[in-house]
Amino acid sequence: MRSFSYERATSPGDAAAAAVGIANAKFIAGGTNLLDLMKLEIETPAHLIDVNDLALDRIDETADGGLRIGALVRNTDLAADRRVRRGYGVLSRALLAGASGQLRNKATTAGNLLQRTRCPYFYDTNLPCNKRTPGSGCAAIGGFSRQHAVVGASDACIATHPSDMAVAMRALDAVVETVRPDGTTRNIPIAELHRLPDDSPEIETALQPGELITSVTLPKPIGGTQAYRKVRDRASYAFALVSVAAIVQPDGSGRVALGGVAHKPWRIEAAEAELPDGAKAVTARLFADAKPTRDNAYKLPLAERTLTAVLREARA
């Protein structure tokens, strides 16, 4: 690990300002992704701004009946919150399907959204990776790409976003609230938070330098049967090969977002119109532009079957 200086920020505005005031600074929340990457010198910040004292660890009801989730609310607490369990079951389920009990106790809402890909070539500093070292090439293309993206990828990068929580939040139309170094705040719909790789896979989100996530808001609960189904290599403590977040209404309409298939949670609202016609019609639409590799083509039928199972259970 490279050496770094360390400070504990005391207000969100100060944290954001400090992040651009000092060269190569980074926020640290739970630290479960950042420190992992710092040990491997994939992340090499010169200064860490610890945001854990920012009092952003509350879940409050909003005026329009939704929830405002502080950026520092731990994954365990968010999954266990009574209001989340009752009104946003898909979110509890997605959180509980991720990582381990120990990690969820540390992992924060903002840190989870901003965790970086688990592409094995991104982790292997001996190999080319455009996300780690822009312009160096992509070892996954033509390499072992079983875990990689089947849709929305580019010639520069075929990595997936590993978060389970983000997939549920996409289905729930969450909005990310931030503060920028100049003190201004803005709201970013979750659909616009994560970017597709295009020719700059090193730029992963819409956040500007120093922009701090302060909270994530959920609109008022929309009811329905909510499910998160995750397919992985072992039954627990593994990342998704494919996952499905679904909210199905009694009239057969609903929402579907997929994890494990793209550089961001994959949802196409227009595909949801096909829900009454079944999973095949929905996934055909979701994967209309899919370009799987030989290794990961299995994800297309797997996603369809997973959605079939989710719909069958939801309608049972």
Next chain:
Amino acid sequence: MTTISLDVNAETHQLELDNRTTLLDALREHLHLTGTKKGCDHGQCGACTVIVDGRRINSCLTLAVMHQGDEITTIEGLGTPDGLHPLQAAFVEHDGYQCGYCTPGQICSAVAVLAEVKAGIPSHVTADLNAPVRLTNAELRERMSGNICRCGAYSNIAEAISEVAGRSA
């Protein structure tokens, strides 16, 4: 270097540490509390599990400087050779290990699992998110999945924890 004080097993220690020091390395290398083990150093095995402010975490993925004033409990703080914690005694009784390397992490994790179930925190295998949690074998295995045992002592570990859970229920 940063000077911090760490509260470990009800004792306060002043330490001067490089900012890079993980909580795990502070415990092992600086406080010589070598019960807590380093397996992977990347959050993947659970050997480094300790309890901080009542919650289990991986001490390898957190910095010591982030824990000024927190209450840290390691395996050494749970019980002593003459006064074992009920879970330590149950692991001995049920042979919940072979080499023993994962055991301190398993036991710290198990102590926290019992508290999590008591607090009604659901898990991935909880059928109804809005009903009380019962510690079935499936629940226990899911909740303990962040602790890997290379010797494969899982069934005995599960028995040890179930016995203590049953007693305190």
